[in-house]
Amino acid sequence: ETGVTQTPRHLVMGMTNKKSLKCEQHLGHNAMYWYKQSAKKPLELMFVYNFKEQTENNSVPSRFSPECPNSSHLFLHLHTLQPEDSALYLCASSQDRRLAREQFFGPGTRLTVL
Amino acid sequence: RKEVEQDPGPFNVPEGATVAFNCTYSNSASQSFFWYRQDCRKEPKLLMSVYSSGNEDGRFTAQLNRASQYISLLIRDSKLSDSATYLCVVNRDDKIIFGKGTRLHILP
Numbered sequence: 482e483t484g485v486t487q488t489p490r491h492l493v494m495g496m497t498n499k500k501s502l503k504c505e506q507h508l509g510h511n512a513m514y515w516y517k518q519s520a521k522k523p524l525e526l527m528f529v530y531n532f533k534e535q536t537e538n539n540s541v542p543s544r545f546s547p548e549c550p551n552s553s554h555l556f557l558h559l560h561t562l563q564p565e566d567s568a569l570y571l572c573a574s575s576q577d578r579r580l581a582r583e584q585f586f587g588p589g590t591r592l593t594v595l
Numbered sequence: 596r597k598e599v600e601q602d603p604g605p606f607n608v609p610e611g612a613t614v615a616f617n618c619t620y621s622n623s624a625s626q627s628f629f630w631y632r633q634d635c636r637k638e639p640k641l642l643m644s645v646y647s648s649g650n651e652d653g654r655f656t657a658q659l660n661r662a663s664q665y666i667s668l669l670i671r672d673s674k675l676s677d678s679a680t681y682l683c684v685v686n687r688d689d690k691i692i693f694g695k696g697t698r699l700h701i702l703p
Contacts (some may be wrong), residue, residue: 514691523599524639524682524693537689571638578689583629586638 483507485587487572493593494562502557502590504572510585512578513555515547518569518589530555531578562594596621598692599685605698608673616668616697618683628659629684630668633696639682643668675701 485506494500506513515527529537530549544566546558555572571589575582601618608614616630628645643650645657645666656669666685670677678701683694 521695523695526691526693529689583641583644584639584691586640588638 485572485574485585487570487587487590489590490588491591491593493595494559495595496562496564498562499558499560501559502570502572502592504555504557504587506553506555506572506574506585506587508574508585510574510576511552512575512582513549513552514573514575514584515555515557516571516573516586518571520568524571528557529578536578559592562592564594567592567594598622599683599694601681601683601694602697604680604696605700607700607702609702610673610675612673614670614673614677614699616681616683616699618666618668618685618694620664620666620683620685620692622685622687623661623664625664625685625687627686628666629686630657630666631682631684631693633680633682635679642681670699673699673701675703677701 488503512531514529517525517527526539527541528547533549544561548556569589569591572587573584575584598621630642631639632642633639643657645659647659649658654671658667680696680698682696685692
């Protein structure tokens with residue numbers, strides 16, 4: 482397995498459900514990211530982890546809760562979401578958090594909240 | 596004003612033509628710049644980093660103008676496979692900011 486993988490690829494959930502998105506990178510990188518991509522809007526950076534420490538939280542509602550147990554895995558725990566949270570959630574990794582580093586993206590999880 | 600603005604698309608261009616994308620950024624403290632490409636229903640992938648002196652990779656040329664705060668991407672001899680959305684990315688401090696992207700359709 483190479484690159485950045487995400488599961489599930491598609492998720493439909495009700496507003497009262499709890500679910501988790503999983504991301505795994507096989508690149509030996511130390512920084513991992515969660516992004517949200519909504520239709521007709523730019524990618525929005527949600528969370529950044531560098532060497533397993535959260536370094537950035539871009540004013541994301543608490544119904545989104547990230548977890549980084551090690552430098553290869555990243556989770557996004559979801560609970561009591563709203564229909565406007567429906568979007569493509571992309572995970573990315575880079576060698577580290579320095580600015581000039583290329584980011585490698587996973588294929589994304591397309592989330593629909595009913 | 597948005598921090599990163601790109602040409603609104605889509606661009607519909609015949610195969611073989613030259614295409615130019617522009618991107619402006621509002622914060623003069625921005626430090627590094629990239630062009631990413633995103634195919635329909637796929638993830639973004641790095642196309643090119645943008646260096647102060649300008650850089651070229653085959654048919655693709657990227658330019659940075661710090662004084663005017665804009666970045667450009669030129670695609671020469673466009674191919675059908677160039678059809679995608681092109682995303683401008685600007686980094687400053689700990690911020691990574693993506694533009695909305697410009698969709699390109701290459702017409703046969």
